[in-house]
Amino acid sequence: MRLVFRCIACGTSYLPPESMTYSDGPASPLWCTVHQAVARGRGIAEPPGAAAAALLMARRRADGPGVDEPARPDVRPSRPARTRRAPKPGGRRSKLS
Template sequence: MRLIFVCQECSIRYLPPVGLRYGNGTAASVVWCAECQAEMAARGVEESPALAALAMIAAVRALKDALTRRTEAAAPLPDRRPSQPPRTSRGRIRPNSGRTRLH
């Protein structure tokens, strides 16, 4: 599974390239999507290392939570059969002794 990030500028979820490098060799951002990263580069705004670290931690935590939910959902359900048959509210119909009164 790959990490999914949330753009801090436009709040969309995005999937950066593997290795955080684009095809032309430039570094991908963990803070901004590709469009916002290009806009911030045009403005001269640099990515904050502290914000990048927080974004990476949040993405890893979300991945771990998703994996935990997946393994919990795949876990077998416990056996819920009763150990004894259900008891009825009625008493016994037959007498307790094996002998009956036949006069």
């Protein structure tokens, strides 16, 4: 199962290898390869809680809608129903008002 992730730094979607490892180290579920290299160069560690949450969300997206979730949300009409409203007595405006 291939998981698609979104970089939290630049917002691009990326597809790491199935093994979640690159030739130079493990793949990050939070950062694309560019931002992962920048963070590694600056000595910034990947937050384990955020990485676990990103993995969980990617797995849920890959599995598709769950049993409890409907495949399509409740569909509403694109415009309101046409109704004819009766004119109110004295509802017309004159030139003086």
